[in-house]
Structure formats: C-alpha cells, structure tokens
Amino acid sequence: MSTxxxxxxxxxxxxxxxxxxxxxxxxxxxAATGFVVLFPWLFVRAPVVSDLLLGYGTLAKSIIIxxxxxxxxxxxxxxxGLLSFGHAAFWGLxxxxxxxxxxxxxxxxxxxxxxxxxLAAAFAAVVAPVLLRLHTxxxxxxxxxxxxxxxxxxxxxxNQWTGGENGLTRMEVEPLFGGVSVSEPLPGVLGTLMGSxxxxxxxxxxxxxxxxxxxxxxxxYGLMFKAIRENETRSTFIGMNVWRYKFAAFVMxxxxxxxxxxxxxxxxxxxxxxxxxxxxxxxxxxxxVIGGLRTLFGPVAGAFxxxxxxxxxxxxxxIGQFWLMTLAVVFAAIVxxxxxxxxxxxxxxxxxxxxxxxxRT
Amino acid sequence: xxxxxxxxxxxxLSLSITSIYVLVAIxxxxxxGSLKFVNMAHGAxxxxxxYVGLFLAYxxxxxxxxxxxxxxxxxxxxxxxxxxxxPVVVGVLGIAMERLxxxxxxxxxxxxxxxxTFGALLIVQEFVSIGTGPxxxxxxxxxxxxxxxxxxxxxxxxxxxxxxIFLTIALLAIILLFxxxxxxxxxxxxxxxxxxxxxxxxxxxxxxxxxxxxIGAGYAGLAGILGGSTFNVDPQMGIExxxxxxxxxxxxxxxxxxxxxxxxxxxxxxxxxxxxxWPSMATASIYILAIVVLTLKPQGIVPSVVLEE
Numbered sequence: 072m073s074t075x076x077x078x079x080x081x082x083x084x085x086x087x088x089x090x091x092x093x094x095x096x097x098x099x100x101x102a103a104t105g106f107v108v109l110f111p112w113l114f115v116r117a118p119v120v121s122d123l124l125l126g127y128g129t130l131a132k133s134i135i136i137x138x139x140x141x142x143x144x145x146x147x148x149x150x151x152g153l154l155s156f157g158h159a160a161f162w163g164l165x166x167x168x169x170x171x172x173x174x175x176x177x178x179x180x181x182x183x184x185x186x187x188x189x190l191a192a193a194f195a196a197v198v199a200p201v202l203l204r205l206h207t208x209x210x211x212x213x214x215x216x217x218x219x220x221x222x223x224x225x226x227x228x229x230n231q232w233t234g235g236e237n238g239l240t241r242m243e244v245e246p247l248f249g250g251v252s253v254s255e256p257l258p259g260v261l262g263t264l265m266g267s268x269x270x271x272x273x274x275x276x277x278x279x280x281x282x283x284x285x286x287x288x289x290x291x292y293g294l295m296f297k298a299i300r301e302n303e304t305r306s307t308f309i310g311m312n313v314w315r316y317k318f319a320a321f322v323m324x325x326x327x328x329x330x331x332x333x334x335x336x337x338x339x340x341x342x343x344x345x346x347x348x349x350x351x352x353x354x355x356x357x358x359x360v361i362g363g364l365r366t367l368f369g370p371v372a373g374a375f376x377x378x379x380x381x382x383x384x385x386x387x388x389x390i391g392q393f394w395l396m397t398l399a400v401v402f403a404a405i406v407x408x409x410x411x412x413x414x415x416x417x418x419x420x421x422x423x424x425x426x427x428x429x430x431r432t
Numbered sequence: 433x434x435x436x437x438x439x440x441x442x443x444x445l446s447l448s449i450t451s452i453y454v455l456v457a458i459x460x461x462x463x464x465g466s467l468k469f470v471n472m473a474h475g476a477x478x479x480x481x482x483y484v485g486l487f488l489a490y491x492x493x494x495x496x497x498x499x500x501x502x503x504x505x506x507x508x509x510x511x512x513x514x515x516x517x518x519p520v521v522v523g524v525l526g527i528a529m530e531r532l533x534x535x536x537x538x539x540x541x542x543x544x545x546x547x548x549t550f551g552a553l554l555i556v557q558e559f560v561s562i563g564t565g566p567x568x569x570x571x572x573x574x575x576x577x578x579x580x581x582x583x584x585x586x587x588x589x590x591x592x593x594x595x596x597i598f599l600t601i602a603l604l605a606i607i608l609l610f611x612x613x614x615x616x617x618x619x620x621x622x623x624x625x626x627x628x629x630x631x632x633x634x635x636x637x638x639x640x641x642x643x644x645x646x647i648g649a650g651y652a653g654l655a656g657i658l659g660g661s662t663f664n665v666d667p668q669m670g671i672e673x674x675x676x677x678x679x680x681x682x683x684x685x686x687x688x689x690x691x692x693x694x695x696x697x698x699x700x701x702x703x704x705x706x707x708x709x710w711p712s713m714a715t716a717s718i719y720i721l722a723i724v725v726l727t728l729k730p731q732g733i734v735p736s737v738v739l740e741e
Contacts (some may be wrong), residue, residue: 154543201727207542208470212678213726216719219675223716349675353550360547392497396558403551406544 086425096285099367103281106371107135107274112264128266130382132338134375135273136331139280141358141370143327146284148356149365150293151320152300154207156352157214158328160198160221161191163347165329167225167233169336173242180247180272184333191329195322203317215349222347239342247272253337273334280327285367287323296320328355357402363412372413437587442704448593450700451600452662455655457677457684457692458607459526459648465687465736466624467641469534470542472549475674476556477529477649481522481656482665483560486569489514496565511574518657519650526649530642553670561667571661596658603651604693610647611689616640624687624736676715679722685732694733698725 092098114126114134140162147153165187172178172186198217205213225233233239246252253269256262265271287293295316298306307313336342345351354377362373377398384394405412411419460474486492489511493504509517533552537545573592580588611617619640623630630637659673680699684691699718706717725733 152543154546201723204730205726208546208678209682209726209730211546212675212682213723215675216679216722220716220719220723223713227712349671353554356547356550392562393558396555396562399551399554399558403548403555406547406551410544 094289096282096289099285100278100282102368103278104274107277108264110135111266111270115266116263124379125383125386126379128270130378131266132270132273133335133382134378135270135277136334136338137355137358137374137378138371139273139277139334140328140331141355141362141374142280142284142367143324143331144355145359145362145364145366145370146287146327147320147324148359150288150296150300151317153317153321154211154356155214155321155324156211156349156356157216157218158325158355159347159349159351160214160218161195161325161328162332162351162355163218163225163342164194164221165191165332166336166342166346167239168329169333170239170242170342171232173244173336173340174239178243178245180244180253180337183244183337184276184330187333187336188326188329191332192322192326195325196318199318199321203314203321215352218347218352219349222344222349225347226344233344234342236344238344240340242336242340244337244340269338272337276330276334280330281367284327288367292316292319357398361398361402361405361412363414364410366412366414369412369414372417376413434587440583440586440589442708444589444593444597446701446704448590448596448662449703450696451596452655452659452673453676453680453699454693454696455600455603455651455658456673457680457696458604458689459645459651460674460677461681461684461686461689461692462607462611462620462644462648463534464681465689466620466627466644467534467538468542468627469538470545470549470678471534472546472671472674472678473529473533473552473556474549474648474652474677475670475672476553477522477526477652478656478659478673479556479560479667479670480525481518481653482660482669483564483656484521484653485514485518485657485660486571486665488517490572492569494565494567494569496567497561497563499563500565511571511577515654515657519654522653522656523646523650525653526646527642529649530645534645553674557667557670564667566667568664568666569660570665571657573661592661596662599654599658603654607647607651608689616643620644676718679718683722683725683732685734685736688732688734688736691732691734691736695725698733 111128111131113120114124114131115121115128140158144155144158147155167187168190169183169187172183176182198214202210202214202217226235230236244253247268251268253272254267256267257265257271261271265274287296295306295311298311299313299316303313332346335346358373358377359370360373361376362371363369380394380398384391409415456474456478459477460471463469463471463474487506488509489506491504491506491508495503495505499505529552533549537548540548577592577595579591581591581594582588611621616639619630619635619637622635623637623641627637655673656669660669663669676699680695681692683698684693684695699721702717702721703714707714729735
C-alpha cells in the first residue's frame with residue numbers, strides 16, 4: 072500500500088486517499104455503525120436477502136454478541152500470538168457476574184454489564200501471573216485447565232450460586248432508562264432496522280469494542296503486542312517489559328470477552344453451565360481463525376459464518392448434520408493453507424479488482 | 433473391609449486409571465519431545481480405537497446416524513480379538529496420520545500444529561458422530577475379564593484392573609526397551625536432544641519417527657478399548673482424553689518419558705482419590721494438580737527439552 076503524501080488534486084477519487092481513509096478511526100467507527108445498524112434489517116427483514124439467509128432476530132443478536140467475543144479473543148491471539156483455550160472462563164464468569172447482580176442486587180442492564188466485565192477482568196488479572204510464564208502449548212492447556220476447573224466448580228460445589236446443571240434463572244432484568252424495557256421495540260425507523268432496545272445495547276457495545284480494539288492496534292502500545300508476537304526474546308533484549316504488555320493484552324481480551332458474556336445474560340436472563348464448557352472456547356477459536364487472524368473485522372465475519380451455519384443449517388434436512396464437520400474442515404484448511412481467513416479473501420478480491428482497474432499499488 | 437483391603441483396592445483402582453492415561457500420553461510425549469509436534473489429533477486415535485474395538489468385538493444394535501439402517505452392526509469376533517487387532521488397525525491409521533497430517537506440519541509453528549490437529553480431531557469426532565450417532569456405547573466384557581480375584585488374607589481385587597495394569601506395564605517395558613536399546617530408538621533419542629545435528633550426521637530419522645508414531649498410535653488405540661470399558665464410549669471421548677493427556681505430558685516435562693510416567697501416576701492417584709472423596713470434582717482435580725505443578729515448576733517435573741517457538 073502506498074503511503075504517499077501526494078494526494079492528487081483533492082477532489083477526484085484516488086486509491087491513496089482511500090487507503091488512508093479506511094485506516095482512520097472515524098471511518099472504522101462509521102463502518103462498524105453502518106454494519107451493525109443495517110445487519111439485522113438485511114438479515115431478518117429485508118426482502119429477498121433475508122429469505123435467502125433464513126435469518127431470525129435471536130440469531131442476529133447472538134451473532135453480534137459472539138462477534139464481540141471473537142474480536143476480543145483476536146486481540147490476544149491475533150496481536151500477541153497467545154492461544155488461549157480457556158476464554159470460556161471469562162465469557163461464562165461474566166455471564167454469572169451479570170446474573171448475580173440481577174438476583175442479589177438490582178438488575179439494571181448497565182449494572183449487570185459492569186459487574187460481568189469487572190469480574191472477568193479480575194479473574195484474568197488473578198490467573199495471569201500463573202499463565203503468562205508459560206508458552207504456546209503450555210499456555211493453551213493451562214488456560215483450558217483454569218476454565219475447566221471453573222466449569223466443574225460451578226457444576227456442583229457452588230451449585231447453590233450457579234444453579235449447577237439447571238443454570239442460573241430467576242433473575243429480573245430491570246428497565247433501561249425511563250421505564251423502557253430492553254425487550255421493547257425501538258421507536259420509528261430504528262425499530263424497523265434494529266428491532267429491540269436490547270439490540271441497540273448490543274450494537275453500541277459492538278461499535279465501542281471495534282473502535283477501542285482499532286485504536287489499540289494502531290497505537291504504539293499495540294505495536295508492542297506485535298513485537299512480542301514476532302519475537303519475544305528480542306523484545307526483551309530491546310528493553311521492553313514483555314510481561315507487562317502480555318498482561319495488558321490478556322486482561323483487555325478477557326474484558327471484551329466478559330462484555331460479550333454479560334450482554335448474553337442481559338439478553339436471555341439466563342446463564343447456562345455450558346458457557347464455561349471448553350466448547351465455548353473452541354467455538355471462539357474456530358470463529359476467529361475462519362474469519363481471519365490479525366484483522367479487525369475478520370472475527371465478525373467468522374462469527375457470522377459459524378453462527379449462521381450452526382443456527383440455520385440445522386433446519387435443513389440432509390445437510391444439517393454436516394455443518395460442524397464442514398466448518399472443521401474449513402478451519403483446518405484455513406490454518407494450513409490460507410491463514411488470512413475470510414477477511415483475507417475479501418482483501419485479496421479487492422486488490423484484484425483494483426489491479427484490474429489499473430491501480431498498481 | 434479391612435484397612436489393608438481398602439489400600440489394595442485403592443492402589444489397583446488408581447493404577448488402572450494411570451494405565452489408561454499413560455498409554456495415551458506416552459505416544460503424545462515421544463512425538464512432542466522428539467519431533468516438537470503437538471498432536472491434538474492423538475485423541476482421535478483413542479476415539480477410533482474404542483470404536484474399532486467395539487465393532488470388531490460385538491454386534492452393536494444401538495447404532496444410530498447414517499449407519500442406523502445396518503444395525504446391528506459388527507463382526508462379533510469377541511473381546512480378545514478386538515484387544516489384539518485394534519492396536520494394529522489404529523497403528524496403521526497412525527501411519528496414515530503421520531504421512532498426511534503430521535509430516536507436512538513438522539516445520540510449521542507450534543500454534544499452527546495445535547490448531548490444525550485440533551481441527552483434525554473435530555473432523556474425526558464429527559465423522560464418528562454422524563456415522564454412528566452422538567449417543568454412547570458400552571463394552572460388555574466377557575467373563576474372563578470381569579469379576580473379582582480373591583487375594584488371600586487381604587480381600588479381593590478386580591480381575592480386569594489387574595489385567596489392565598499388567599498389560600500396561602508390559603507395553604511400557606516394550607517401548608522403553610525399544611527406546612533404549614535399538615538403533616531406531618537411539619535415533620529418536622538423538623533427535624530429541626538435537627534434531628538438526630542428528631540429521632547433519634547423516635542419520636535418516638524419518639523411518640524411526642514413523643515407527644514411533646505408529647507405536648504411539650497403537651497404544652492410544654488399545655487405550656481406547658481399555659478406557660472405553662472403564663469410562664464410556666461416545667464421540668466426545670477423544671477430546672476428553674487428549675486434554676488430560678496433554679496436561680500430563682506438559683506436567684511431566686516435554687521430552688521426558690520418565691516425567692510422563694510420573695505425571696500420569698500423580699494424575700491417576702489424584703483422580704482416584706478425589707473420586708472417592710468428592711466425585712464431582714474428580715475431572716477438575718487433574719487440572720488443579722496441573723496448575724499447581726506448573727506454577728511451581730513451569731518446565732514440568734522432569735525438565736529436559738527447552739521449547740522454543
């Protein structure tokens with residue numbers, strides 16, 4: 072990509088301007104907002120498109136929530152190269168945190184989200200000293216060990232608080248502002264586009280997450296993460312405090328995962344024990360990798376493909392049972408041959424079109 | 433029951449669980465240590481072992497999924513035949529896995545290996561699940577492999593557990609002797625120390641690798657039968673064993689067979705003890721053990737190989 076300062080005459084379109092524009096925060100903000108506003112309409116209500124996709128409202132919400140989770144996960148795996156097989160811990164724990172606030176205190180949606188996020192971040196800060204001394208496989212397996220321990224702990228010894236196998240129910244999600252319940256539809260055109268207040272809450276969280284992750288990635292701070300990914304030993308040699316940056320990346324990633332987990336609780340008013348099970352961690356790994364590691368919107372594409380495949384193909388006989396198998400094959404193929412994932416494919420097609428249009432950068 | 437009887441019973445129980453762990457973990461450990469290849473798909477071999485054994489030994493009427501219309505399905509050759517043949521079949525599958533999946537990945541970063549083999553494990557798991565249905569099967573062991581053996585003056589011990597333990601000891605002895613006293617074993621040990629140097633000295637290590645991979649696969653396949661008749665048989669069993677097995681390998685110290693055996697013993701004893709006292713935490717106890725061990729010794733119990741990216 073060219074980073075020329077020669078911008079052309081300022082009125083006509085040029086690829087250089089586009090390349091700089093699309094990296095700017097304002098553009099990312101606009102793109103994320105545009106996507107998240109139009110997505111449920113396209114997916115659920117739009118003529119033709121929604122019929123083709125067989126989308127429905129609950130699935131749209133679930134896709135955006137999982138997108139937040141995957142974007143947060145990618146902040147760790149994509150930027151620092153640390154593979155956590157235990158992100159279910161933050162996802163699930165935040166879900167419980169949100170539920171506990173609603174049951175034992177007051178179930179204001181924002182309070183629930185705050186509680187979930189704080190709990191996830193706190194747990195990450197507690198386990199980090201043990202985990203961050205370990206490398207690759209050690210890190211992956213021990214993070215999984217922590218998550219599985221949490222699962223078994225909440226299944227029986229603490230079932231008084233977690234509801235065990237039955238999950239955490241009997242929580243009351245209070246109105247958002249001025250007596251508006253989260254399940255109520257939005258007024259006017261917003262309601263047509265996005266549906267309920269709950270979706271708006273999820274959408275705002277999504278946009279904030281995307282912008283925050285984008286800012287981290289573009290900052291000198293985020294550059295340090297990449298340095299660690301490329302060569303940890305060398306990063307130490309040049310005087311970086313590697314541990315501190317890994318700690319920061321880990322806690323930030325857990326915080327975003329927690330945000331997603333808490334949102335799910337606010338949405339469903341239920342926390343199932345399966346959220347802590349390893350398969351939630353596996354799902355987010357698969358989504359992120361399919362979508363494209365190290366990209367900002369890749370995990371969103373991955374979450375869409377994964378949830379859409381799982382949610383829609385189930386209803387189609389003959390192929391329904393093969394969905395997970397298909398995704399596993401795609402997943403393995405992507406890691407093997409095409410590490411940039413779906414988003415990389417988009418970028419490549421875009422580049423191809425540009426070179427057809429005569430752009431040689 | 434007397435105290436001595438209790439102690440004997442507990443010893444056999446924990447040793448039989450250790451046996452299953454060690455049979456799965458040993459192949460993982462050798463491949464991980466010498467080839468620096470982390471193989472989540474090793475769990476698929478355990479899974480396939482259990483199912484191959486099941487269909488060799490019995491006629492299964494509980495088959496669901498795509499094969500449901502062929503039920504009852506199976507060769508009915510008996511449990512003994514399954515015990516003998518399954519390791520061979522899974523060993524051959526292991527050779528195929530080495531050639532097709534492991535070999536192209538040896539030079540890739542460990543993260544890629546972890547992800548791709550995880551994908552491979554999911555594929556096999558779904559394959560089995562679609563073919564025979566997601567629900568479980570049970571092993572009905574024949575009379576010669578069930579019931580108690582009286583131990584005079586002490587009490588009784590489960591006949592099956594004793595068989596499992598002695599079979600495992602014999603198999604461990606075989607692989608250790610192979611490792612220590614054959615040229616192939618020497619080549620594998622040398623490349624565990626320094627793969628580049630070994631290759632530079634003109635040792636052809638592909639064959640020994642292939643053989644050791646196949647042996648590890650065969651052991652995992654056998655463990656599938658032993659584990660299948662101790663725990664349960666369902667498509668999830670592969671991932672459910674490979675995680676504790678990886679935990680054991682890492683806890684023991686990568687590249688050290690001794691470490692793996694010690695760690696498997698620790699895990700087996702912990703698992704059995706917690707099963708007695710607090711059954712719901714049995715599975716978690718291994719993870720907690722691993723967290724404690726790796727916090728105290730980040731390189732494992734017997735550190736030998738330093739892993740780099």
